[in-house]
Amino acid sequence: MFILVNLKTYPCDPVAVAEAVRDVDEKTDARLAVAPQDAHVERVAATGVETWAQHVDPIDHGSNTGHALAESLAEAGAEGTLINHSEKRLKLADIDGSIRAAERAGLETIVCANNPAQIGASAALGPDAVAVEPPELIGTGTPVSQADPDVVEDAVDAADGVDDDVSVLCGAGISTGEDVVSAADLGAEGVLLASGVAKADDPAAALADLVDPL
Numbered sequence: 511m512f513i514l515v516n517l518k519t520y521p522c523d524p525v526a527v528a529e530a531v532r533d534v535d536e537k538t539d540a541r542l543a544v545a546p547q548d549a550h551v552e553r554v555a556a557t558g559v560e561t562w563a564q565h566v567d568p569i570d571h572g573s574n575t576g577h578a579l580a581e582s583l584a585e586a587g588a589e590g591t592l593i594n595h596s597e598k599r600l601k602l603a604d605i606d607g608s609i610r611a612a613e614r615a616g617l618e619t620i621v622c623a624n625n626p627a628q629i630g631a632s633a634a635l636g637p638d639a640v641a642v643e644p645p646e647l648i649g650t651g652t653p654v655s656q657a658d659p660d661v662v663e664d665a666v667d668a669a670d671g672v673d674d675d676v677s678v679l680c681g682a683g684i685s686t687g688e689d690v691v692s693a694a695d696l697g698a699e700g701v702l703l704a705s706g707v708a709k710a711d712d713p714a715a716a717l718a719d720l721v722d723p724l
């Protein structure tokens with residue numbers, strides 16, 4: 511399983527969380543990574559943890575102000591990027607452009623989507639992976655894999671129907687190892703999570719619990 515910890519703009523110490531993720535990653539067969547804010551990518555990557563960007567824009571070097579350039583994030587140490595997160599929605603043409611920008615920079619891609627229909631459309635654009643995250647469950651602590659198993663299974667079917675090379679992850683409310691196991695049982699190859707680690711009193715303990723049953 512791939513476990514990607516999205517730090518959003520939570521007021522946690524990104525380097526301390528990154529070190530905890532790196533340490534847990536070394537002790538488990540699961541693949542763990544962290545997606546910090548752009549300003550923290552370089553410091554987080556320097557810990558040795560697999561580091562992802564939260565977003566890239568569909569742009570190239572040039573006359574663009576206030577954008578996230580894929581090449582710059584890759585140079586700072588990012589190995590992949592989320593695209594179209596529920597909190598950073600893009601138009602279809604821009605999702606396509608962001609995937610192409612990420613590919614150009616050598617970044618792995620996960621396109622997020624609200625529901626199985628959007629998962630199918632996203633898979634058609636050829637990212638490495640898609641992630642279904644029902645917005646109403648994000649940040650609630652109610653795990654999508656247990657509260658809405660159909661949405662995960664339907665997302666897996668939708669992506670497989672378009673391109674079975676595209677992996678499917680799920681996210682929203684995931685915070686325990688049991689939630690991760692139920693996601694795997696539904697056919698997800700990984701999970702995205704945020705508050706369960708970024709807002710935990712002890713992020714290292716929260717991470718240890720996440721991988722414990724894997």
Ligand SMILES: O=C(CO)COP(=O)(O)O
Nearest residue numbers: 648649682683703704705
């Ligand atoms: O948006 C998410 C991960 O990208 C999920 O957030 P929570 O884990 O806080 O529900």
